[in-house]
Amino acid sequence: MKKSFPLSKVYGLLETGPVALITTSRKGRPDVMTQSWHTMMEFEPPLVGCVIAAPSLSFDNLKATKECVINVPTRELAAKVVKCGSTSGRKVDKFQAFGLTAVPASRVAAPLIAECYASLECKLVDARMAGKYNFFVLEVIAAWVDSSRKDPRTLHHRGFGRFMVAGPSIKLPSKMK
Amino acid sequence: MKKSFPLSKVYGLLETGPVALITTSRKGRPDVMTQSWHTMMEFEPPLVGCVIAAPSLSFDNLKATKECVINVPTRELAAKVVKCGSTSGRKVDKFQAFGLTAVPASRVAAPLIAECYASLECKLVDARMAGKYNFFVLEVIAAWVDSSRKDPRTLHHRGFGRFMVAGPSIKLPSKMK
Numbered sequence: 128m129k130k131s132f133p134l135s136k137v138y139g140l141l142e143t144g145p146v147a148l149i150t151t152s153r154k155g156r157p158d159v160m161t162q163s164w165h166t167m168m169e170f171e172p173p174l175v176g177c178v179i180a181a182p183s184l185s186f187d188n189l190k191a192t193k194e195c196v197i198n199v200p201t202r203e204l205a206a207k208v209v210k211c212g213s214t215s216g217r218k219v220d221k222f223q224a225f226g227l228t229a230v231p232a233s234r235v236a237a238p239l240i241a242e243c244y245a246s247l248e249c250k251l252v253d254a255r256m257a258g259k260y261n262f263f264v265l266e267v268i269a270a271w272v273d274s275s276r277k278d279p280r281t282l283h284h285r286g287f288g289r290f291m292v293a294g295p296s297i298k299l300p301s302k303m304k
Numbered sequence: 305m306k307k308s309f310p311l312s313k314v315y316g317l318l319e320t321g322p323v324a325l326i327t328t329s330r331k332g333r334p335d336v337m338t339q340s341w342h343t344m345m346e347f348e349p350p351l352v353g354c355v356i357a358a359p360s361l362s363f364d365n366l367k368a369t370k371e372c373v374i375n376v377p378t379r380e381l382a383a384k385v386v387k388c389g390s391t392s393g394r395k396v397d398k399f400q401a402f403g404l405t406a407v408p409a410s411r412v413a414a415p416l417i418a419e420c421y422a423s424l425e426c427k428l429v430d431a432r433m434a435g436k437y438n439f440f441v442l443e444v445i446a447a448w449v450d451s452s453r454k455d456p457r458t459l460h461h462r463g464f465g466r467f468m469v470a471g472p473s474i475k476l477p478s479k480m481k
Contacts, residue, residue: 139462142321142463143321144319164345165343166353167340168438176439209477209480212478262353281468283321283460283470284319286313287480291458291470292473292474293468293471297467303465304464
């Protein structure tokens with residue numbers, strides 16, 4: 128079960144580079160895309176930069192609604208992650224086709240994905256680089272995490288359906304935030 | 305041993321989100337910083353967006369020289385990664401202090417780190433978002449990888465010295481690049 132998660136800790140979820148399922152919603156119709164090109168840009172409020180390719184429905188939805196949710200799936204969702212990355216929301220209702228459960232978010236119209244380990248509600252704050260690079264700056268305004276999972280087996284894309292699965296954690300004495 | 309690596313495959317190295325050691329060099333003096341906030345932005349030529357904080361020597365060096373190298377360390381370098389992330393190059397020669405070997409690059413003045421699994425020579429192509437977000441767009445112009453390591457145990461920062469270590473790879477049928 129996902130619970131509310133402090134915004135100040137969100138960076139620790141994304142800086143490991145997990146593949147994401149990004150949801151948008153427009154005119155009551157939700158969509159989801161698979162995405163690996165994102166980076167933290169600020170700790171708090173958490174800013175996330177991400178590339179969403181221009182011909183996609185997600186690009187159009189994000190530009191129009193200025194909202195999305197970054198969902199973080201784990202190992203058992205790998206086949207659905209690939210399916211969401213290989214089809215267009217213009218042709219398929221991916222939630223229905225691939226058995227993903229859309230749950231209402233608290234502050235945006237785009238849905239959380241129930242099956243995902245973490246879900247980050249975002250609003251678009253800077254689209255200056257959308258034209259040249261398809262690059263958007265998002266602010267995370269609400270976060271939901273299943274904190275009972277200490278070492279979530281997130282997926283990390285290496286290209287052409289090959290993924291590294293998150294291994295164990297190590298802890299070193301560090302002054303780094 | 306690292307060998308020349310095709311630029312078209314570089315994205316597969318970075319989209320998993322490994323912690324990076326970014327080197328710069330100015331007036332013959334190399335520096336290195338630890339960095340996790342980066343994302344691919346284009347396949348080919350490979351573009352990488354990354355955040356390099358403003359008060360750092362690396363920020364000054366990158367702005368001045370418009371060059372750097374993104375090096376990807378693995379598990380055995382974890383202690384050095386933390387040390388490089390906890391000190392300033394203004395006070396310490398980190399190569400000497402932490403036992404890292406600077407090797408000349410082919411196309412930039414910043415050095416490759418011999419101990420790292422991969423090294424990507426980069427030139428700065430867009431600093432438009434450096435003022436507001438410390439965000440730089442880099443083009444990878446030469447890449448060196450130890451391709452004998454099939455499942456490199458890269459490090460993925462979770463905050464405060466905690467790292468996820470890359471686990472095994474899985475492969476699914478996929479139309480995704």
